Amino acid sequence: MIILYTTERDYPWGALRSTHASKVKAVLEEKRLPYRIENLPPGHLWKKPPEMLARHPLGKVPYIEDGSLTVFDSTVINEYLDERYPEPPLMPSSAVERAMVRQLEQFGDEAILIGDLPLIWMPYWSEPAKRDSERMEKGREGLRKRDLPYLEQVLGSADADSYICGNFSLADAPYMALAMVLEVDGMPLADFPRVERYLANLRARPSYRAISAKTPVSDAAGRSQWP
Numbered sequence: 001m002i003i004l005y006t007t008e009r010d011y012p013w014g015a016l017r018s019t020h021a022s023k024v025k026a027v028l029e030e031k032r033l034p035y036r037i038e039n040l041p042p043g044h045l046w047k048k049p050p051e052m053l054a055r056h057p058l059g060k061v062p063y064i065e066d067g068s069l070t071v072f073d074s075t076v077i078n079e080y081l082d083e084r085y086p087e088p089p090l091m092p093s094s095a096v097e098r099a100m101v102r103q104l105e106q107f108g109d110e111a112i113l114i115g116d117l118p119l120i121w122m123p124y125w126s127e128p129a130k131r132d133s134e135r136m137e138k139g140r141e142g143l144r145k146r147d148l149p150y151l152e153q154v155l156g157s158a159d160a161d162s163y164i165c166g167n168f169s170l171a172d173a174p175y176m177a178l179a180m181v182l183e184v185d186g187m188p189l190a191d192f193p194r195v196e197r198y199l200a201n202l203r204a205r206p207s208y209r210a211i212s213a214k215t216p217v218s219d220a221a222g223r224s225q226w227p
Contacts, residue, residue, distance in 0.1 A: 024173075
């Protein structure tokens with residue numbers, strides 16, 4: 001069984017999750033692979049104990065153990081999972097289409113999950129009275145000015161019920177995490193109707209239940225919802 005190492009906690013305002021681990025969990029769910037979650041204390045991300053560094057030299061999550069193999073970095077993990085467990089395939093067959101998937105996955109990862117989204121999401125790990133609202137608004141403004149206009153443009157040629165590269169693929173994994181954060185934050189998306197529809201499509205997938213902040217940590221695996 002695959003073990004996913006991450007940090008998840010139930011708080012009065014919802015179950016808070018690592019966005020990058022959510023990328024991996026979405027793929028595990030889409031692949032219908034047996035896995036369990038190993039929750040590390042959040043302090044490990046700052047203290048970086050030796051047992052954590054032995055698995056991820058930067059002391060980050062997520063990383064997985066698949067038998068005797070340890071794989072870290074959410075993008076590398078997801079490509080490993082798609083190659084090691086090829087059904088259903090989450091990468092297209094042609095070189096051009098695969099490049100588009102990787103390009104859009106990289107944008108979601110670097111511009112959003114590493115860039116603007118932490119400014120919104122990290123304050124949610126504190127009780128409401130202690131959140132930096134100015135910092136959160138800076139993150140929202142970054143989404144509005146750069147990230148969401150680009151996604152709106154990319155989605156302009158997509159069918160109403162399709163995903164960012166047509167069929168659901170690894171490119172959609174970081175945007176599953178975006179859908180999770182914006183569901184919690186409630187940021188208005190009226191200026192980005194294609195993005196709003198796309199995120200709603202992602203939330204409608206059975207795999208989304210496993211990363212939704214509405215799902216308690218103890219019930220976070222969505223496999224029971226599979227048809």
